[in-house]
Amino acid sequence: MIANTPQPPYYAVIFTSIRTGVNDDYDDMAGEMFRLAATQEGFLGVESARNKIGITVSYWQSPESIKNWKANTQHMLAQKYGREKWYAKYKVRICKIEHDYEL
Amino acid sequence: MIANTPQPPYYAVIFTSIRTGVNDDYDDMAGEMFRLAATQEGFLGVESARNKIGITVSYWQSPESIKNWKANTQHMLAQKYGREKWYAKYKVRICKIEHDYEL
Numbered sequence: 001m002i003a004n005t006p007q008p009p010y011y012a013v014i015f016t017s018i019r020t021g022v023n024d025d026y027d028d029m030a031g032e033m034f035r036l037a038a039t040q041e042g043f044l045g046v047e048s049a050r051n052k053i054g055i056t057v058s059y060w061q062s063p064e065s066i067k068n069w070k071a072n073t074q075h076m077l078a079q080k081y082g083r084e085k086w087y088a089k090y091k092v093r094i095c096k097i098e099h100d101y102e103l
Numbered sequence: 104m105i106a107n108t109p110q111p112p113y114y115a116v117i118f119t120s121i122r123t124g125v126n127d128d129y130d131d132m133a134g135e136m137f138r139l140a141a142t143q144e145g146f147l148g149v150e151s152a153r154n155k156i157g158i159t160v161s162y163w164q165s166p167e168s169i170k171n172w173k174a175n176t177q178h179m180l181a182q183k184y185g186r187e188k189w190y191a192k193y194k195v196r197i198c199k200i201e202h203d204y205e206l
Contacts, residue, residue, distance in 0.1 A: 001156045002119050002194050012198060014117065014160055016105050016150050047119050049152040053104045055160060057117055083206055091105050091205040095115060095198035102194040103186055 003045025005059050008097045010044055013066055015056045017090035026086050033078050040069050059097070066094060106148025108162050111200045113147055116169055118159045120193035129189050136181050143172050162200070169197060 019026075037043055037058060042065025048056040060066045069075060082090070122129075140146055140161060145168025151159040163169045172178060185193070 001121060002192060005194075005196075008196075012117070012196070014115070014200075016160070018104060047156060047158055049154050049156050049158045051152050051154060053150060053152050055150055055152045055158040057119070057158060057160075087206060089105060089206055091108075092203060093108075093111075093115070093200045094202040095200045097117075097196045097198045099197040100195060103190055103192055 001047070002102075003047050003057075003059055005044050005097075005100070008100055010097050011060045011063060011066055012095050012097055013058045013060070014093040014095065015054075015058070015090065016093075017054045017056075018088045019050075019054065019086060020088045022085045024085075025081070029078050029081065033075060036072070036074060037069060040072070041065055042068070063094070104150070105205075106150050106160075106162055108147050108200075108203070111203055113200050114163045114166060114169055115198050115200055116161045116163070117196040117198065118157075118161075118193065119196075120157045120159075121191045122153075122157065123189060123191045125188045127188075128184070132181050132184065136178060139175070139177055140172060143175070144168055145171070166197070 034046060037046060042061035044059035044061060046056065046058040048054070137149065140149060145164035147162035147164060149159065149161040151157070
């Protein structure tokens, strides 16, 4: 459940969102996007939690692997539905992981 | 609820955790840490969500402001309790936000 990422440096996309009340196909599409992301080159893992807001952090080998995922045809359709019906508001932050430690 | 952060670059701490079943004082301490973090120099905002796992992302002006917060005396006590009783497992990732966009 906590992503088993390699030694830094690597990259992450922090996606923070507030949902609308519209649910049609959201769960199916979200599940499909998790499955599809995991097959992409450079994918390292993903973590996700939601109560009042949702936070999904996906981890990637390089900025290029993030760009390729953003431009993936099926993912672009999911992003379009996201903007049009599922999300009231979101913020996407692209970052470079420089250091990590764990318990 | 979505942190109103400035233009990149800035920094973030991604704290992903799995809780133990132990709750004593956890909610009080968590609330106190959110309040205290917000008073620290360089603090830019925080986002948090939990269901199966918890993800808390705090945003900071510089690596130094992150180091100072980690070394804060009250926060160090909270970290000690975290390791000893509240968290079964966690991972902390320090990163530099290079780019962001929003809906």
